[in-house]
Amino acid sequence: MTTTNKLGLYLHIPFCARKCRYCDFLSFGCGDSKVLSEYAAALMREIEIRSERWRYREVDSVYIGGGTPSLLSEWDMGKILDSLRDNFNIDEDAEITIEANPATLSDEKMERYLRKGVNRLSIGVQSFDNQILNVLGRIHSKNDAFYSFQRAKKAGFENINLDIMFGIPGQTMKMWKDTVRQCVFLRPEHISLYSLQIEEGTEMYRMVYEDGIMEPVPEITDREMYHTALRMMRRAGYDHYEISNAALPGHRSRHNMKYWSYDEYMGLGLGASSFLEGSRFKNCSGMGDYIRAIKEGAEPVDGNSVENYTQREEMGIFIFTGLRKAEGIELGQFRKVFGQELFQVYDRKILDRYKGMLILDGDRLYLSEHGMDISNRIMTEFV
Incomplete structure (x- = not known):
């Protein structure tokens, strides 16, 4: 979803x-x-x-x-x-x-x-x-x-x-x-x-x-x-x-x-990435393979690139990408997409480990400006 x-x-x-x-x-x-x-x-x-x-x-x-x-x-x-x-x-x-x-x-x-x-x-x-x-x-x-x-x-x-x-x-x-x-x-x-x-x-x-x-x-x-x-x-x-x-x-x-924001997108052209109907995949990255598929009237998808992640993996992607935004993510949106509470899935102690950098304010979870300096480290807690 x-x-x-x-x-x-x-x-x-x-x-x-x-x-x-x-x-x-x-x-x-x-x-x-x-x-x-x-x-x-x-x-x-x-x-x-x-x-x-x-x-x-x-x-x-x-x-x-x-x-x-x-x-x-x-x-x-x-x-x-x-x-x-x-x-x-x-x-x-x-x-x-x-x-x-x-x-x-x-x-x-x-x-x-x-x-x-x-x-x-x-x-x-x-x-x-x-x-x-x-x-x-x-x-x-x-x-x-x-x-x-x-x-x-x-x-x-x-x-x-x-x-x-x-x-x-x-x-x-x-x-x-x-x-x-x-x-x-x-x-x-x-x-x-x-x-x-x-x-x-x-x-x-x-x-x-x-x-x-x-x-x-x-x-x-x-x-x-x-x-x-x-x-x-x-x-x-x-x-x-x-x-x-x-x-x-x-x-x-x-x-x-x-x-x-965990929305769907379609990639067109050599090596372009897509996220559609829960699947993530890429087009062929070799020009010969790409042109060959097009001439055959086929979607030029690299079959080895197709990924159907588990729900837990998708949760990690949702958080990892959402925390890039200054406004962060809404816990209600997480609940709507995955049917679970975020802090039933993840340990609330993460907030203590990154106090002042990862902030929970009401229904919103976001990184402070200095939290963004170590964003990759924080985000890996959810992946």
């Missing part, structure tokens, strides 16, 4: 102009327009295949991520958006988001997005410091980021998210404050702030832990950067509503709230 009956759609575009040094997502560099168009055609065919079973469900959020969705031509993206509306029951007021890199976001693309119903743009800025952008391996400059935002506003976008990142090797507190200050000055409706996670297998991991070219940022500095940014955003009127997200009033990300 989920908390609402409206469905979220996630579409994965796995291509980038160049893969960033820190990225461990399912993505790869590609500049061949023919390959991009062929993938767009396969994605539209998957939309048709999957909608045969799910077109009755109302869809109130669509999120097109990657990779770099703005790498696709405006014509291919327009056809994908048309296909979604032709095949799914998308609400008139649905939130429709596209991720974009400042270096690949043209006026023509933005005009096309708006004409096809996109009403939210998420721009991957990461930093307003060229030195740090170079460390990350980004293809855009500080000026590209400024101009992209200004052009998006001029084009007519009234809901823009900016991604920024901290805890980057070589990044000083002054650099980070400058990025936050410039981000707040632009006043996007939404800001996502992420602590850099240096994942094994990435170029960044090799540079830091194998070649020793860079020094990782100490944990204490990382946390200081996090809390400094939150203070600056609050003073500017932003609501810190989830561990890594802040928004002006009325602009919380509807799609991401689905992930944190």
Whole structure:
């Protein structure tokens, strides 16, 4: 049982102009327009295949991520958006988001997005410091980021998210404050702030832990950067509503709230994840397997990825994701979904172990701001 009956759609575009040094997502560099168009055609065919079973469900959020969705031509993206509306029951007021890199976001693309119903743009800025952008391996400059935002506003976008990142090797507190200050000055409706996670297998991991070219940022500095940014955003009127997200009033990300609120979502495209009818599964992550399934008219699901968790495991997921929200979880909602009281399943002594960090206030269980610093440790108590 989920908390609402409206469905979220996630579409994965796995291509980038160049893969960033820190990225461990399912993505790869590609500049061949023919390959991009062929993938767009396969994605539209998957939309048709999957909608045969799910077109009755109302869809109130669509999120097109990657990779770099703005790498696709405006014509291919327009056809994908048309296909979604032709095949799914998308609400008139649905939130429709596209991720974009400042270096690949043209006026023509933005005009096309708006004409096809996109009403939210998420721009991957990461930093307003060229030195740090170079460390990350980004293809855009500080000026590209400024101009992209200004052009998006001029084009007519009234809901823009900016991604920024901290805890980057070589990044000083002054650099980070400058990025936050410039981000707040632009006043996007939404800001996502992420602590850099240096994942094994990435170029960044090799540079830091194998070649020793860079020094990782100490944990204490990382946390200081996090809390400094939150203070600056609050003073500017932003609501810190989830561990890594802040928004002006009325602009919380509807799609991401689905992930944190135990709602259902369908993933379309290479390697995309779904949570439907109690099952969690992913699409094929190999392009050959994905295209082959589409050509056969089959759902491109990776059979080895299908997970049907026990109720206790699902309870853990409910709590783990719900505690990411500043407002936490409602015990009544837990009872409604699982038919049991949370503290009949879990030991109330957890509250004593994390006093002041994990807080029970009436019917609501949530993490304090400093509890968020050790959120993973606290959340593992419920998994």
